[in-house]
Amino acid sequence: MKENRLKFTLIAILIGLVIGAIILLAVGYNPLEAYGIMIAGVFGSPKYISWTIIKSTPLILTGISVAFAFKTGLFNIGAEGQFIVGALVATMVGYFWHLPPVLHAIVALLLACLAAGLWGGFAGFLKSKFGVNEVITTIMLNWIALYLSNFFVYWDKFKRPNSEASQKILSSASIAFPKGLGSSLGSFFDAPVNFGFIIAILVAFLIKYILNDTTLGYELRAVGFNKDAAEYGGINVKKNMVTAMMIAGAISGLAGAVHVLGVTNEISILSAMEGNGFDGIAVSLIGGNSPIGCIFAGLLFGALKYGGYKIQPMMGAPSEIINIVIGIIVFFIAMPKMIEGLTTMRSRRKRGGEVERSK
Amino acid sequence: MNALNDLGLIIGISLMYAAPLMYTALGGVMTENSGVVNIGLEGMMTIGAFVGATVGFYSGNPWLAFLCAGLAGGVLALLHAVACVTFSADQVVSGIAINFLGPGLSLFLSRVFFDGATMTKPIPLDQKMPRPLNGVFAQNSFLDLVFNQYATVYLAFLLVFIVWYILYKTKIGLRIRAVGEHPRAADTLGIDVYKVKYLAVILSGVFAGFGGAAMSLAAVSNFRATLISGQGFIALAAMIFGKWTPQGSMWACLLFGVAQGLVVYLGGTDIRVSSQLLAMIPYVITLIILMSFVGKATGPAANGIPYEKNEE
Amino acid sequence: SGGGGDKLKVTMVTDVGGVNDQSFNQSAWEGLQQAGKDLDIKVSYQESHQDADFVPNLETALDAGNDLIWGIGYKLGDPILEAAKKSPDTKYAIVDFAYEDTPENVVGVVFKQEQPSFLVGYIAAKMTQTGKVGFVGGMEGDVISAFENGYHAGVEYANKVNGTNVEVIIQYAESFTDAAKGKAIANSMYQQGADIVFHAAGGVGDGVIEAAKEQDKFAIGVDRDQNYMAPDNVITSAMKRVDVGVYNVVKDLKDEKFPGGTTVVYGLEEGAVDIAPTSDKHVPKEILDEVEDLKKDIIDGKIEVPFNEDTFNDFVNSL
Amino acid sequence: MNNIDFSTKVIEMKGITKKFGDFVANDNIDLTVHKGEIHALLGENGAGKTTLMNVLYGLYLPTEGEIFINGEKVQITNPNIAIEKGIGMVHQHFMLVDKFTVVENIILGKETTVKKGNWNTGHLDIKRATKEVEELSQKYGLYVDPNAKIEDITVGMQQRVEILKALYRGADILILDEPTAVLTPQEIEELIQIMKSLTGQGKTIIIITHKLREIKQAADYCTIIRRGKKIDTVKVSDVSEEDLAEKMVGRQVNFVVDKKDIEKGEVVLNVDNIVVKDNRKLKAVDGLSIELHKGEILGIAGVDGNGQSELIEGLTGLRPIESGQVILNGEDITNKTPQHIIEKGMSTIPEDRQRRGLVMDFSMAENFILEKYHKEPFSHGNKLNHDEIREHAKELIDKFDVRPRNEDQLAKALSGGNQQKVIIAREVTNDPDVLIAAQPTRGLDVGAIEFVHKSLVEQRDRGKAVLLISFELDEVMNLSDRIAVIFDGKIVAVLDAKKADEKTLGYLMAGGGVDDERKQA
Numbered sequence A: 001m002k003e004n005r006l007k008f009t010l011i012a013i014l015i016g017l018v019i020g021a022i023i024l025l026a027v028g029y030n031p032l033e034a035y036g037i038m039i040a041g042v043f044g045s046p047k048y049i050s051w052t053i054i055k056s057t058p059l060i061l062t063g064i065s066v067a068f069a070f071k072t073g074l075f076n077i078g079a080e081g082q083f084i085v086g087a088l089v090a091t092m093v094g095y096f097w098h099l100p101p102v103l104h105a106i107v108a109l110l111l112a113c114l115a116a117g118l119w120g121g122f123a124g125f126l127k128s129k130f131g132v133n134e135v136i137t138t139i140m141l142n143w144i145a146l147y148l149s150n151f152f153v154y155w156d157k158f159k160r161p162n163s164e165a166s167q168k169i170l171s172s173a174s175i176a177f178p179k180g181l182g183s184s185l186g187s188f189f190d191a192p193v194n195f196g197f198i199i200a201i202l203v204a205f206l207i208k209y210i211l212n213d214t215t216l217g218y219e220l221r222a223v224g225f226n227k228d229a230a231e232y233g234g235i236n237v238k239k240n241m242v243t244a245m246m247i248a249g250a251i252s253g254l255a256g257a258v259h260v261l262g263v264t265n266e267i268s269i270l271s272a273m274e275g276n277g278f279d280g281i282a283v284s285l286i287g288g289n290s291p292i293g294c295i296f297a298g299l300l301f302g303a304l305k306y307g308g309y310k311i312q313p314m315m316g317a318p319s320e321i322i323n324i325v326i327g328i329i330v331f332f333i334a335m336p337k338m339i340e341g342l343t344t345m346r347s348r349r350k351r352g353g354e355v356e357r358s359k
Numbered sequence B: 001m002n003a004l005n006d007l008g009l010i011i012g013i014s015l016m017y018a019a020p021l022m023y024t025a026l027g028g029v030m031t032e033n034s035g036v037v038n039i040g041l042e043g044m045m046t047i048g049a050f051v052g053a054t055v056g057f058y059s060g061n062p063w064l065a066f067l068c069a070g071l072a073g074g075v076l077a078l079l080h081a082v083a084c085v086t087f088s089a090d091q092v093v094s095g096i097a098i099n100f101l102g103p104g105l106s107l108f109l110s111r112v113f114f115d116g117a118t119m120t121k122p123i124p125l126d127q128k129m130p131r132p133l134n135g136v137f138a139q140n141s142f143l144d145l146v147f148n149q150y151a152t153v154y155l156a157f158l159l160v161f162i163v164w165y166i167l168y169k170t171k172i173g174l175r176i177r178a179v180g181e182h183p184r185a186a187d188t189l190g191i192d193v194y195k196v197k198y199l200a201v202i203l204s205g206v207f208a209g210f211g212g213a214a215m216s217l218a219a220v221s222n223f224r225a226t227l228i229s230g231q232g233f234i235a236l237a238a239m240i241f242g243k244w245t246p247q248g249s250m251w252a253c254l255l256f257g258v259a260q261g262l263v264v265y266l267g268g269t270d271i272r273v274s275s276q277l278l279a280m281i282p283y284v285i286t287l288i289i290l291m292s293f294v295g296k297a298t299g300p301a302a303n304g305i306p307y308e309k310n311e312e
Numbered sequence C: 001s002g003g004g005g006d007k008l009k010v011t012m013v014t015d016v017g018g019v020n021d022q023s024f025n026q027s028a029w030e031g032l033q034q035a036g037k038d039l040d041i042k043v044s045y046q047e048s049h050q051d052a053d054f055v056p057n058l059e060t061a062l063d064a065g066n067d068l069i070w071g072i073g074y075k076l077g078d079p080i081l082e083a084a085k086k087s088p089d090t091k092y093a094i095v096d097f098a099y100e101d102t103p104e105n106v107v108g109v110v111f112k113q114e115q116p117s118f119l120v121g122y123i124a125a126k127m128t129q130t131g132k133v134g135f136v137g138g139m140e141g142d143v144i145s146a147f148e149n150g151y152h153a154g155v156e157y158a159n160k161v162n163g164t165n166v167e168v169i170i171q172y173a174e175s176f177t178d179a180a181k182g183k184a185i186a187n188s189m190y191q192q193g194a195d196i197v198f199h200a201a202g203g204v205g206d207g208v209i210e211a212a213k214e215q216d217k218f219a220i221g222v223d224r225d226q227n228y229m230a231p232d233n234v235i236t237s238a239m240k241r242v243d244v245g246v247y248n249v250v251k252d253l254k255d256e257k258f259p260g261g262t263t264v265v266y267g268l269e270e271g272a273v274d275i276a277p278t279s280d281k282h283v284p285k286e287i288l289d290e291v292e293d294l295k296k297d298i299i300d301g302k303i304e305v306p307f308n309e310d311t312f313n314d315f316v317n318s319l
Numbered sequence D: 001m002n003n004i005d006f007s008t009k010v011i012e013m014k015g016i017t018k019k020f021g022d023f024v025a026n027d028n029i030d031l032t033v034h035k036g037e038i039h040a041l042l043g044e045n046g047a048g049k050t051t052l053m054n055v056l057y058g059l060y061l062p063t064e065g066e067i068f069i070n071g072e073k074v075q076i077t078n079p080n081i082a083i084e085k086g087i088g089m090v091h092q093h094f095m096l097v098d099k100f101t102v103v104e105n106i107i108l109g110k111e112t113t114v115k116k117g118n119w120n121t122g123h124l125d126i127k128r129a130t131k132e133v134e135e136l137s138q139k140y141g142l143y144v145d146p147n148a149k150i151e152d153i154t155v156g157m158q159q160r161v162e163i164l165k166a167l168y169r170g171a172d173i174l175i176l177d178e179p180t181a182v183l184t185p186q187e188i189e190e191l192i193q194i195m196k197s198l199t200g201q202g203k204t205i206i207i208i209t210h211k212l213r214e215i216k217q218a219a220d221y222c223t224i225i226r227r228g229k230k231i232d233t234v235k236v237s238d239v240s241e242e243d244l245a246e247k248m249v250g251r252q253v254n255f256v257v258d259k260k261d262i263e264k265g266e267v268v269l270n271v272d273n274i275v276v277k278d279n280r281k282l283k284a285v286d287g288l289s290i291e292l293h294k295g296e297i298l299g300i301a302g303v304d305g306n307g308q309s310e311l312i313e314g315l316t317g318l319r320p321i322e323s324g325q326v327i328l329n330g331e332d333i334t335n336k337t338p339q340h341i342i343e344k345g346m347s348t349i350p351e352d353r354q355r356r357g358l359v360m361d362f363s364m365a366e367n368f369i370l371e372k373y374h375k376e377p378f379s380h381g382n383k384l385n386h387d388e389i390r391e392h393a394k395e396l397i398d399k400f401d402v403r404p405r406n407e408d409q410l411a412k413a414l415s416g417g418n419q420q421k422v423i424i425a426r427e428v429t430n431d432p433d434v435l436i437a438a439q440p441t442r443g444l445d446v447g448a449i450e451f452v453h454k455s456l457v458e459q460r461d462r463g464k465a466v467l468l469i470s471f472e473l474d475e476v477m478n479l480s481d482r483i484a485v486i487f488d489g490k491i492v493a494v495l496d497a498k499k500a501d502e503k504t505l506g507y508l509m510a511g512g513g514v515d516d517e518r519k520q521a
């Protein structure tokens, strides 16, 4: 089963790239050149690799958040808003509070998780208490989070004068790697390498552990698969819905916090959704809704976006081709049956008539 | 008279906001009543907006453009149907894919057709959707503010009625709902479940495409990358809010429109509220109403479950 | 870093609007392309899709061996500064941002958007039939604030010199994308009796111009000449010639006069801000003549156009 | 019997083989049915009865074999063709859209629409359809309320709707797949009458059932299928129930449940005057009281929809009790959480095993610990102990003979009988003082039923109390020590099982006694 999934995912990626190539060819660009640029854009220098990782980190986390919610039977479209809340709180803690290094970062991360957890948990609460579908509530909460964040950035104590952004976090709250750590790795450390990726991987394993090896995970999965049976077995379904959304929210919030504390050090005024949460949905799906799968899917996604956007300046090909490729990949991942059909076509033809008849 | 005019303004804004949402929400009603979840409405709306603006610009015929927009949405929906109906795909996954494909294709093609720009050229007023009651009432009078709307607004209400009629009064509607509730039952009665689902899903794309065109051919007169940013999801929410019925979805869209109208109205008064907090109002109102009045809503029984014929 | 070959290499990193945003990114790219043609320079661009793209894009630009790297838009202020500090041998330039302490390899390029705003404000005040004009802002911020206050000041100035009492209605959309909201706000303004609305609101402005078109009222465009959006209704535009700014700095580089360590302020004097050339389609000659006089006064320093709330208040008090 | 026209073979299936992958569900089966005949198909669960009928109805294509309808060879590739050939099928699981009305369900797929001249408007003509349905139901004595919603009518009614659906399509041959599994004795009686009246009007009926008595009562001929193969076709009047059972399973079957004499102990469960509302906020359980003693099986007999489901949910904490009290082992457990109630010694075999009983996407091992995952040894602190969970599963699989013997198998991949075994194994090992068994054998074959009955009696013999709720009157009468009859949310009578007879029970279940009381009052 699992091997099959992996195989299907790889085939879907291949199909996505091939169709992307055909489209490029159709409008007169050389797809080999485009993919060459992409590959060079990701692997061409240690620095590019570290940038790919940096870009992937928040996507891995929002992906895990969405995947976790899926496992518990919920659809978290709200990763976007939870990301914003996490980023906001991390920045505020990072700027307003004065704490020793390391501790400051940890406090900022935890509070961001807590706030975003409450934000997500609110959707869970509305579902458990009033039966309101979480898809609607999280969509609404995304927009509310966006405006809330802007509201705070405009607050004169928080806004950095002469800019459209907040104040920067204090260096004590940063989770960047200590400077001068790795000159040995060439330009790898030229990018703002930070602990975020490590945190993301730890979170992936933690979530996998929670889901598979703890009583909480057992409860959450039971509720996710069959609420009625879970309720019958004595599991508190409502509490678990809230818990599930809180954890999902906290992970997305962590994504926002890691992004701020590791890379941007500030939040700016948002004129539109940035898409970290929506991309997380795709990451989760490509990763087969498994936390570990999300690591790889997030890296793939980060690479496509980071490397893919280089084709426009380098050869003038519209970089939207990347979204098309991603769309096609996700589309084919949705259809394991079709891929199965494609891959078994040859063997089926060999067996021929017999199979035909029983159909 | 001023208060009346203010009311007229709010109603007018509500209608402008609600119309594109209504088309798209009706698309949602259509597909989900047949048991296929469609998260991809946003993507279908985007391609509709783009194609509408492009065809409108090049042909000068808004109706042709409107139809092409529906067609484009329908083509994306066809992909969704192939995945979800024929290949029993996970419907959420396929919908998310559509949400990448829709904007991706729109911008890609926009660059191809408009000289590298991610924005189409504006359509002159006389080649946009007509406003049937334009000039009938005195400008900026209450009646003018309320009724001087684009044909797309009136069509949206007409479509609510049509979808309601089809779903609840006709043979095909009965079949669509049966397929969404209990596909196997329909199957055993000789109904071609797949065909019915294909029809409903494609129509949902057509409607979402109309919704996009209602933005790019009426609300404004051009497409740009940010024109459709979240409306598809709001429409989806409105459909759930409206309990999967056309009339319920209509009310939900209107509610959202009214809230936006209020925001604009309040922003123009002397009440000094931060514009960020004002902007939150529609979303907060929706949440509060969901909490206090609507509560639990369940869709068609077999919604989201791929139907596989009995063969292995 | 030299970059190999003899040709100079110049690139720009766009804001999230992308290179074809029909606005200042596009304007910058046009300027750069012109420079490429005229000055035999190799030019290119990098599009950003999120704020988080700025830094990596700047690095990609650096790795490509460019001699000068542009950041388009105030949002790139910090990233450019950091990059410039990291790579002192490469030259950088930034549009719409002024550093307090500009490094030697950086040039800040800012535009006095308040100046053309002042001019279109004056035009609006002269042309209004109803005694009310409007301003629709996207989201609050220094740049938009300069548009707002310059415009407002232009109206007040007109009131003063002409003894009129034109009122300005101001509303922000809290968005740069929600065209429907722009239209709704403009409609609301027209309903309140305004007959000319100026916008500085990106995509929201599409809606503003649409409202003017539908109601057969006037609108004023921003950044570029937006008359093409509604030829009968966009009477003028507050133009910000980012292309001119970009072109000039690149030319200076070519002429080895790169003004590193400074912030270049482009205003009317440099021809980098202005009202749209198509203004004469709708604005009567005598008003345009008055505008020409105003331009001189501004260039001569006789009028100091305010760019934020404080300077605006001072300006009004000094009238 | 006198209806049969032996000169007309309405159905002839010859050498039907149906494979699912490598699995042979039907193996070279022949079946002949004459006009006017009631023909029974008998076989264990999974024998292939439904598959064979699905082939006949065009839902499956046979891998091999031929079908003749009225002597004409036909290719039935989809239900439309079957319908056209006059075949109607009432499925084992009803194929009704709950939210639709009776009429809507009946006309679905063959809708009555308004025609304007030659133009079919596609507009539903519900009025005319209602009239047609009313006429049809009168003609065959199948009374239904055409405008009622399916979700609001009884199962018996629903079945009539199913039959009407077939008749509406002009069916001459009716296939009924386990039609009596969910009916009360009265309803079964009525159904048999309906079947006879239908054959009287020239219809032909194939009925699938596990209930030998019904075959004896209703059928003319019976074809027995075992593991996909046809064993025999017999004339029903020539054979006994025991003969049929033996042919079906290939061994002798014990019909009577062995039961020691009762050693009734003290009261463990006292239900006092409770009221529980249903989903529509109506009082489904309305002042119900019962006492349950250690060492007894108390059967609750009653027609579906008299408050049984709400009673179970009320007792187990899944549904609020509006008033009254439930005392378990001396402790008030009214409106306590399900978990609390389980801890206090009550376990339940739920009536809907797929909805309540199992997490279908969990493995067997995970399902076995549904109520005790948070306890030692299955978890320690918050950490699950996978080794113990697996061990536990292996033990239960062995003890209860669950197949396949693979604790990692997902519950959804188990057959119905084995799913039920998993639930019973889990509930019985909780070692509860009170075991509620709701419809524990629904849809199971005799072998599996035997097993379930044995488990329940064993529980009783160990001095535990069992509350058996079943629509199957035979089952209640066979197993119970005392029988309580539920009607309209109340216990209307409690009888000693030895003294109870079917007639009295049926009378009480239909509310007979209540009317008497009312008359007296």
Ligand SMILES: Nc1ncnc2c1ncn2[C@@H]1O[C@H](COP(=O)(O)OP(=O)(O)OP(=O)(O)O)[C@@H](O)[C@H]1O
Residues within 6 Å of the ligand: B310, B311, B312, D044, D045, D046, D412, D413, D414, D415, D416, D417, D418, D443, D444, D445
């Ligand atoms: N469409 C299918 N594809 C694959 N396997 C199937 C399918 N349908 C049923 N099965 C398998 O067939 C087996 C029996 O299923 P079925 O629902 O017929 O059980 P049942 O007859 O109710 O069970 P039992 O007779 O044991 O009570 C199960 O193992 C099930 O997984």
Ligand SMILES: Nc1ncnc2c1ncn2[C@@H]1O[C@H](COP(=O)(O)OP(=O)(O)OP(=O)(O)O)[C@@H](O)[C@H]1O
Residues within 6 Å of the ligand: B310, B311, B312, D020, D023, D025, D043, D044, D045, D046, D047, D048, D049, D050, D051, D052, D092, D443, D445
């Ligand atoms: N679609 C299917 N795919 C694979 N196996 C199937 C499928 N349908 C039925 N089977 C298998 O075929 C066998 C016969 O099933 P069928 O449903 O005909 O049994 P049945 O005699 O009707 O049983 P029951 O008395 O439980 O209804 C079962 O073992 C079942 O597992």
Ligand SMILES: [Mg+2]
Residues within 6 Å of the ligand: D045, D046, D416, D443
């Ligand atoms: Mg069965």
Ligand SMILES: [Mg+2]
Residues within 6 Å of the ligand: D049, D050, D051, D092, D177
């Ligand atoms: Mg069967």
